[in-house]
Structures are given as structure tokens and as C-alpha cells.
Amino acid sequence: MNRRPSPIEAARRRHRLAEVAARTGIWISATAGSVTVRCPMPSHGHPDRTPSLRLFLDDDTWYCFGCSARAADVVQWVTQTESVDWRQAIQILDSGRLLSNAWAGTGDLPRLRRAGAKGGIDLPDLERTPPARIREVLDSTWAHCTTCPLHTRAVAYLAGRGIDVTVLESYTGRPEAGHTPHYGPTLARRLLSDGFSADQLIDAGLVHHHADGRITDFYAQRLLVPIRDQEGRLAGLVGRNTGDPRWPKYKNPPRTVVYDKSVDLYQPLPAARHPRGRVIIVEGTLDAMAIAVTAVAAGRPELVCPVTQSGRELSADQMRRVISMHGLPPVLAFDADEAGWDSTRRYRAAARLLGATVDVAMLPKGHDPASWLAEQGPRGLSALLPVPEPASQPGQISAPLVAGI
8 A cells, every 4th residue: 555645745845945035045057966155044044155055956955064964855854944843844835935045135145146146146035026917028029039039049959959840830820939139238128118117027927136236038048848738828937048057957937826836837838638649758848848849840749748847856736637638658758867867766766646547758868859869850759659668778779668666
């Protein structure tokens, strides 16, 4: 019999460390590995002017050389920052509210802003701007970034990655990729000229707000891909760096009143309608787009429904949603590397806790779905669909490539 997760275990699965850190005013660009930041805990002589808190992003644990005697998790993070017990900590985590920070207001941090970034960024206020107004900001942003020159730039960039997004756009009847301006007025200036306020741009997660009062684009020099809610409304934007290579490769939207990473997914195609169709869970936004483009080009969009959180982890609610989208098990198609295989093992365990199973696509080592489909074309799509025979080993390529686990 499968053991039900404890409340603490369940809370750990619902909340990623990077997101909890962001709610504490610590924004980080990394998505894996470890990073050292100033400790926000109000104990042991903090504020922490010399960074001593190590965040381990792969397993969502942290260790402070000033506070801790052992590695801790997101629940313990909240018990420390808010001085509450674990039950109250879980309630606070699920509430989505901002968390306390020992060095906020000390002069080192004028407001809750990104640690380590010059000038920082204000977190979106989830109560200041109504959802309808945030949607207007996002719609105006998308209109600017999908005008002819910028849309052409996005199409050209994706074509260089082997993805013909115009195929998907012909199917959906709307732009599926845009780009921020490289020259001339910034996106922030254009939106201000549209009549939106700086606070509204902050609350939509679209600008950096610097200590000297300047605001600059959050998605500067980036390909943009829209994330839509279950009603088809624009909820946020994923930005892929096309400018300075020193910048983070991807930027996901911050938590806003209309976007929550633990709820919203990038889903470029509707749920698979075919009896043998599958939901395919992938790591990257462009992986999901590549699958959608290939399926449409092959004339089989009803066979697949690619989804991603723009990362390797889904919340429990997202997992339940994905499982419910089709009668057959979803397929995991993560990158063929150690991190991808580790996530595959954890997804299998998570699905079993929900009383479900998943299938796994095993691509050749070094490939992700986008690179595989760019190389193989439509015939590569079969590697992502289950067949009733044993799968190959990770890093090998033989038919079939999918097995139930």
C-alpha cells in the first residue's frame, strides 16, 4: 500500500525553494545547482552582510553557516523567517503572501528587491492592481511584441532552432511567439505611453524598479512565449535570452495576481482528443513548442498535448490536472541527462502517490525533445509516443523508446 505523504512532505512538493526565496525578497537567476545569498533569518546576529546562506536548488534544501546545524527545507525556512510552528508555516506557504526578511529596511535593501542584482526588482504586489488591469497590461505587452518586425525576429530565431512556429500559428490562429525591442523605446516606455502606471508594470512582472526610481525591462532582449490560463487568457510570459550571453538563458514570470507557477502551465495545443493520444510533460518551453509544431506539421495535433512548467517539477495540483487530461498515462520526455533521469524517478514516485502511472520517453544522451525533433523531423515524434514493448536504456537509441513505469 502506498503511504500518504505527511503534511510537511506534501508542502515540500508544492513549493520550490527558489520561489519561497523570491517571496522573501531573494531573487536568483539560477534554476539548478547551488547559490549563496544573504540570510534573511532573524537570528544569530543577522542581518547577514557577508552572504552565508547556501541554497541547494536541485533538492530544495538550504544551509546557513551562521544559523543552521543541518540542511533545512522550505517549511523550516518559514518557521525561521516568521517565527511560527510547522503547521502555521504550511498555511503561510500556501497563502502565497510575502515573507519576512531580517535585512529588509536596514538601508541595505530599500524595499523587497532582488538580492545581488544592481538596483534590484520590486516583487509584484498581489493586492495593489486588479486582475483585469494586469490582463490589460499583458495584452498590450503582447500586442507590442508581436508587431511585424518583432514577430519576424521571433520567427527567425525559432527557425534557427529548427522550430517553424508559423505552422503552429496557422493552426491556433494567433501569434505564438514574440520578441522584445532591441533598439528604440523600451517596452516599459511603450507601456507607460499606453497609460499604464509603473506600479501596474511591476505588478504584472514586466519591469525592474531600481533604487533611484528608474524602471527597466524585465524581459530585455528576449524571445517571448505566452503562457495562457485554462480559459485561454494571457497569464504570463517566458523569455528566452537572445542578447548578452552572460544573462540567464530563461526568465519565467514572477508570481502575480494572474500567474502562479504552481498552477499555470505552458500548453501550446488543446488536450489530446484521440483515444490513443497522450499528454507529454517536458522540461522546456521550446521543447513543448517543438512537439506542437511537429504534430501539426504531421497532421496529427490530436495525438499529443505537450505541457511544461518551464522546469522539471510540477506541483501536486498540476500533476493531478495533467493526469486528468486523458485516460491514458502522461508521458515524461525530459532531457537525456542525469538531472532529467533523476526527475523521471521522482515523477514516477509522485504519480504512484496519486494512484497513477506515467510512461517515459528515453531519448539519446545529449538530446532534448526540441533537438531530437529538429534532427529527426516528424518521424521523431514516434519516440515520444508509447508502444507496447520494453524501452531502451538511457543514452541508447532503439525502437521503441517508451515504456510504462
